[in-house]
Amino acid sequence: MSAAHAERVHPDIIRQAAQWMMRTGDAPDAATVAACTQWRQADARHELAWQRLQGISQDLKSASGGYVSAPTAGQTILRYCDQRSRRSAIKWMAGGLALGTLGWMGAREGLWDGSTVYRTATGEQRVVHLPDGTVMTMNTDSAVALRFDERQRRVDLRSGEILISTASDAAGRPFRVKTPNGLLTPLGTRFVVRQLDDSRGATRLAVFEGAVRVDPSARALAARVVHAGEQAEFDGRALPPPAPSEEKGPAWSEGMLVANRMRLDQFLAELGRYRPGILRCDADVASREVTGAFRIDDTDKALEVLAGVLDLTLRYRTRYWVSVGRA
Incomplete structure (x- = not known):
């Protein structure tokens, strides 16, 4: 600002x-x-x-x-x-x-319960090298708590999205990622986990290498293993079978937002994750389809390109309040 x-x-x-x-x-x-x-x-x-x-x-x-x-x-x-x-x-x-x-409830590093908290701001991405050699890449507006001790290696995903590339552990401690919807145990792998902020509050998992076992929080749901090239989305009520995924890695880790016939309102919701304030479109253009790759480190430029391709107009009430409509 x-x-x-x-x-x-x-x-x-x-x-x-x-x-x-x-x-x-x-x-x-x-x-x-x-x-x-x-x-x-x-x-x-x-x-x-x-x-x-x-x-x-x-x-x-x-x-x-x-x-x-x-x-x-x-x-x-x-x-x-x-x-x-x-x-x-x-x-x-x-x-x-x-x-x-x-200045209350603990500092950013080293909370009273022994965990360490990391957070990224809107539009920020951060690479964190964990004590065991695992590499964690945090996407925009994300928060995690690390719980590493003599018995476990655990990452609690509070909000947002992380990319994990696991490393082996000489002490044989299991590595896990915990979300509000379950516990994820990778098997020598590379995967991304996103905690959605919609009404369902679901967890989305995509595996690029190896496999990840999903143990849902809901006791009535059976565990599943998601393999490389698959993705799954689950919440407290359901864990559907994994679906195929053609991605080799998350586009955001390369600084891009990739859309393939995505609705305009959905695209703006995704792009809005990388900029502060309000980003929305008029109802009469919400269903227009967006296809292309857009830089997320310059969202104003991405909006200009979008407007040019789809013949739209950008109305800036302020830098932080943008509406998209017909040209």
């Missing part, structure tokens, strides 16, 4: 966003959700503050193992805002000091 944009995010707006976070809590009624949406859409600065606070809320949840309610996160952020000067609050919103600045 530029200094000019940061200067326009007044601390009062930050406080309002935190108050809305508290009000929309864990089980808000329809009227409250509608009122919050109206507040967010009333001013682009409202949406900027809301998006930033949502990211910080995820930091808190990741640090605590996912047991921080939205009202608690809102109260903590509001209390922090009230203790800061206007200049500090602006710096906080612009610079993303997040978990380290809040």
Whole structure:
């Protein structure tokens, strides 16, 4: 965010966003959700503050193992805002000091339970070399907790997406990836795991080398093995048979978003993972199909190319609020 944009995010707006976070809590009624949406859409600065606070809320949840309610996160952020000067609050919103600045529930590294937390920001990717030689590549807006001790090597995927290339372990400790929907045990492999943020909250697994055993959290579901060239998507209710996958690796690890006859609204949802703010399209163009490869390190350029190919127009309310429609 530029200094000019940061200067326009007044601390009062930050406080309002935190108050809305508290009000929309864990089980808000329809009227409250509608009122919050109206507040967010009333001013682009409202949406900027809301998006930033949502990211910080995820930091808190990741640090605590996912047991921080939205009202608690809102109260903590509001209390922090009230203790800061206007200049500090602006710096906080612009610079993303997040978990380290809040100073509670543990630091980014070495939480009280012995785990280590890593997080990427929107649009950021990060390669982490784990103590056993395993390489973990984190995609945009992802959070993991590492639990390595004398008995186990475990990665808890809190949110987002990771690519794992496993290494052998001299001590013979099993390597596992845990998600809210199950436990994944790779068998000398390379694979990607994504925790979806849709209404199902499903886990998506794609295997490129070796195989991965999936043990669902739901006891009624039987375990499955997903082999190289296969992918599977499962949640707390179902673990369907794996489906074929022709990918040799995730395109995002090469800095690309590849679409093959993808609906425009779905494409924008994927591209929106790599940029802050709102990215949406008009209903009358949502079903248009997108095919091509787009750079994710320059989403503005990707949108320009998209608009040119599909004869669309881009309406920028701000840098962080973009609507796509007919030319």
